[in-house]
Amino acid sequence: MALLFLLLLTSLVLMGDAAQNSDRFEQVFLWLLAFHGLVLVALAVLIIHQFVRLIVQYREGVPGSRLTLRLVAGFMLVAVLPVTVVYYFSFKFLNEGVDSWFDVRVDGALEDALELSRSSLDLRVRQLSRETQEIMIQLEDLSEVLVPLALNDVRAQMGAQELTLVGANNRIIASSTDSPIRRLPAPPGADILLRMSPGQPFTRLEPQADGSLVIRVVAAVGDRRPGGDSRILQGVFPVDPRMSALAVRVQDAFVDYREFAYLRGPIKQGFIFTMSLALALSLMAALWAGLVVARRLVRPVTDLAEGTRLVASGDYSTRLAVGRDDELGFLVRSFNTMTRRLHEAREEAESNRRLLDAERAYLESVLQHLRSGVLALDGSLRLRTANAAACQILECDMCAEYNRFLSEFDEECPLVGQFFDAISDALVRREQEWSREVVVFTRSGRKVLMTRAVWLPDPGNNRGLHAIVFDDMTEFLRAQRDAAWGEVARRLAHEIKNPLTPIQLSAERLARRLGNTLNGTEREMLERATRTIVQQVEAMKTLVNAFRDYAQAPRLALAPLDLNGLLRDVCELYEGDGHVSRVTLDLAPKVPSIRADAGRLRQLLHNLIKNALEAVQGQSDGEVRITTESIADGHGHRVELRVADNGPGIRPDFLERIFEPYITDKPRGTGLGLAVAQKIVEEHGGIIECHNQATGGAVFVIRIPGIPGGDTERVGDEHA
Amino acid sequence: MRGWFGWLLAGLLLLPSSVMAAEIRHADHIWQDDDRLLVRVYLDVVLPDVLVEALANGIEVTLFSEVRLEYARGILGERLVKEREKSVRIRYYALSRHYVVTDPDRQRVELAPTLGDALELLAERLGRVVLDIGRERLRPDVDYTLSARVKLDHAALPLPLQWDARLRGAYVTQLGWYRWPLR
Known part of the structure; x- marks a missing residue:
């Protein structure tokens, strides 16, 4: 530029x-x-x-x-x-x-001056014109021989520079100059001759190359001698130098001005x-x-x-070029400093966020793999977090239902509703730390949830967090009870069974020794007493043996077993056994083989079938239905065995503890049959459940792991 | 502003120009002797009004006649052998109310009572140009050409008139070349 x-x-x-x-x-x-x-x-x-x-x-x-x-x-x-x-x-x-x-007066003055010069020169021109005519008259009678002499005299007399007499055909007759070095005079030009008029000399003021002025006068007269031609006299007269200079100066000034x-x-x-x-x-x-x-x-x-727009849109990496050292440059530098710091702060925040995400993911992973249920509720009791164990224990898919109030799960998840009812008082009071045993009821019985909770207030705002951890203690408590009952049975077998044989032998000896010594009535009383003792001892032996069986560690002879075949064998025993009720088999066509002890399973089936037949005893339409089914799920192949009856079902207060020893609603039951059944199922790695059917009656469901690829072909349904 | 200046410039440049009406009617030449070639160019000269007016206001006008002797060289164009420029001045002499024609070559001042006479005188003086060239220098196997043209001497004009001449093109007084063969 x-x-x-x-x-x-x-x-x-x-x-x-x-x-x-x-x-x-x-x-x-x-x-x-x-x-x-x-x-x-x-x-x-x-x-x-x-x-x-x-x-x-x-x-x-x-x-x-x-x-x-x-x-x-x-x-x-x-x-x-x-x-x-x-x-x-x-x-x-x-x-x-x-x-x-430019002034009009100056213009006029110059015009006047020029005119004055012209007039002054005109006077001289007219004078010279007149004098030239007079000389012409003097010369007209002279012969051509005498003319040059006369011409010199006249020129000198008139002060002319040059006098030239021209005859016919522009022939110079004579001439006279004031300077010998001056070039020869020239005759009048054609332009002059054309402008000449008779009796009137031609006059002209002529500037010279040196700036001076001369006056040219040309006059014509006739030769009055016989045969004479007309003659022309041309005279060149200098203008007075002073006058010439003045006139030229006036003219130059006039010309310059114009x-x-x-x-x-x-x-x-x-x-x-x-x-x-x-x-x-x-x-x-x-x-x-x-x-x-x-x-x-x-x-x-x-x-x-x-740059500000970019920063507003979140781009903190914007840097502006600083190309100047003035206030604007200072402003740009400040802007760059600001964006750099914002960028650093954002990077730090991003780093922290990534760290937090990693921590959260880690915690999430830990939570998801915990066997304990974990719930996080905010201050308004909205669900924030629930791990998989919590969903499994409470039988509710809450993991996709965050931000809902826990009380809103009541309809689709009854267990959650019960659980919330049981702990809501502590949550509402925001107790700092508490624990309690919460019992909820499911279709298969009750669950005991050992619950601990902490209130974590957030000092930054009014919102805090309830962290609730709970464990399903049902199986643990059941196992604890089973262990206790096992210990009882072992002690009973040890402490009671040993004295029973001496008691029985002593009673039989008393009857044998004293029976011959006593008379009729006393002898009859002795026999009756000793028989009672022996019978009761036998009964006690049976009881003790049952306890022994329950308490003894199993010695299983596991071998691949076709459950359907075993069922058919067992059920044959109940054909024509005087039972009014029918035992119906509905066996799946392909059921995996299981690894099982055939004797223990036979005992299990007897216990369950006998139990079911007793439940429908006295009913004309009593029926025991045994079904098998192959189940394949994420846990592998399993065989499900269902033993259902259409009897009155099990009392709800018994349902929870039906597999515990000595729990029975039969007048003569030992209460060990189902406990032993459960023990046998667990020995085979299976589970047993019991619940009442909606159509009436109870059903026992047993699931035992199958051998992969060990399917057995169905032979056909059989009815006992 | 830009528009105003543009209109001013366009107006100045597009004003009608008056071209000197000069025409070379005929041209001839004659060897005065073995070293001098007299070229005669017969001209008709009529000055544009603006120059007539300038003359009437005392401004001297100078015209050039250019004569060139050259021969053709095919695609290489013309080869100049000799050239000569002759200038003749004309001005109005207010004191005697005549026009003065000055031929610097001849150191001679000639007067003409009217502009027409003066222009005739001017044409006569411009049309006589002598080329000093030896006849023996010319090769007989070459066809020589004589060229002549007449142009106005811009630089001899007063500067304001040069401005005017340049801006308006009112003094385009240059004729094209008149050519004839050298005998």
């Missing part, structure tokens, strides 16, 4: 210089004019391009365009106003000032053109410079606006 301005300035100076020098004007004017024209066009194109771009940006709402436009408008105003004022007054001065140089007056129009045009060119170039250059400067000024602001 500076180079362009320098070029412009130089060219304008050259143009001004050329306007003062004719030779330089001839050489450079057209080039300078073309150069200025090109610069003007280039500037106009640049300015139009910049303006169009600016207006487009303004319409599109590009940041900084509005400010740029205002700055450009300001620059334009600042540039145009003073230049226009200066131009206006310069224009006016040129127009009026140059005209004021020339100057004539040239004032072009002078003004030239000045105005140069001034207009300089004005146009200056304005265009100022406008363009204004645009460039405005853009440069606004660019940091635009960059800042763009």
Whole structure:
């Protein structure tokens, strides 16, 4: 830009210089004019391009365009106003000032002076004209021989520079000059001869090459001698040097003034053109410079606006170029510092968030793999977290139901409702730390949940968190009870069974020894007493043996076993056994073999079938239905055995503890049959459940792991 | 601003120009001796109004006549052998109300009572140009050509008139070349 301005300035100076020098004007004017024209066009194109771009940006709402436009408008105003004022007054001065140089009176005075000079010279011309005519009359009668002599005398007498007498055909008859070195006189030219009129000499004031004036007089007379031709006398007379100088000076002044007056129009045009060119170039250059400067000024602001927008949209990596050392540069540097710190803070926050996510994922993983149920509730008792164990224990898929109130699960998840009812009082009171045993009831019995909870207040706000951990203690408690009963049975077998045989033997000895010594009544009483003792001892032995069986560690002879075949064998025993009720087999066609002790399983089946038959005893439509089914799920292949009856079912208060020893609702039951059944199932790695059917009666469900690939073909349904 | 200047410039440049009406009617030449070739160019000269007005206001006008002797060299163009320029000045002499024609070559001042006479005188003086060239220098196997033209001496005009001439093109007073073969 500076180079362009320098070029412009130089060219304008050259143009001004050329306007003062004719030779330089001839050489450079057209080039300078073309150069200025090109610069003007280039500037106009640049300015139009910049303006169009600016207006487009303004319409599109590009940041900084509005400010740029205002700055450009300001620059334009600042540039145009003073230049226009200066131009206006310069224009006016040129127009009026140059005209004021010319005065009508000066013009008139010069005209008068010139006229005066002419009049003065005319007097001399008329005098010389008259004298020439007189001389012509004197010479007309002289012969050509005498004429040269007379001509010299006359010339000297009149003070002429040259006298020439010309005859016919423009032939010089005689001539006389005042200087021998002067060239030969020439006869009057054709232009003079044409302008001559009879009786009237031709006169003319002639400037010379040296600036002096001479008066040429040409007169014609006829030769009055017989046969004579007409003659022409031409005289050249010098004008008095002083008068000549004065007249020439007046004429030069007059000509100069006229020339100057004539040239004032072009002078003004030239000045105005140069001034207009300089004005146009200056304005265009100022406008363009204004645009460039405005853009440069606004660019940091635009960059800042763009940077701020990027920061607002979350891009903290924005850095602006600092290209200046002023206040705007300071602002840009401050912005860069701010974004750098924001970026660092964001990186740190992101790092912390990733760390937290990892921690959360780790905790989530730990939670999901915990066998204890874990629930997290917020202060308003909305569910925040639930692990898989919690969903499994409470039999509810809560993991996808976060932000729901726990009380809202009541309908689809009854256990959750019961659980919440049991702990809601402590939750509402926000007890700091508490634990309790919560009992919930399911279709298969009750569950005992050992529950511990902590209230974690959030000091930052009014919201806190209940962390609830619970374990399903049902199996544990059952196992504990089973272990206790096993210990009881072992002690009973040990402490009771040993004295029974001596008691029985002693009673039999008493009956044998004393029976022969006593008479009829006493003997009968002894026999009855000893028989009672023996019977009770036998009964006690049976009881003790049953306890022994329950308490003894199993010695299983495991072998692949076809459960369907075993069922058919066992059920054959109940055919024609005097049972009114029917035992129906509904066996699946393909049931995996199981690894089992056939004897123990036979005992299990007897226990269950006998138990079912007792349940339907007395019913005319009593029926015991035995089904098998193959189950394949995530835990592998299993065989499910169901023994169902259509009896009265099991009392609900018994249902929970049906597999515990000594739990029976039969008048003569030992209460060990189902306990032993459960023990046998568990020895085979299976589970046994019992619940009442909706259609009536109870059903025992046993699931035992099958041998992979050990399917057995169905033979056919059998009915006992 | 730009528009105003554009209109001003266009107006100045598009003003009708008055071209000097000059025509070379005929041209001839004759060897004055073995070293000088006299070229005679017969001209009709009529000055444009603006120059007539300038003359009437005391401004001296100078015209050039150019004569060139050259021969053709095929695609290489013309080869200049000799050229000569001759200038003749004309001005109005207010004291005697005559036009003065000055031929610097001849150191001679001639007067004409009217502009027409002066232009005839001017044409006569411009039309007589002597080329100093030895006849023996010319090769007989080459066809030589003589060219002549007349043009106005812009640089001799006062500067303001030069501005005017350049800006308006009002003084385009250069004729095309008139060519004829050298005998």
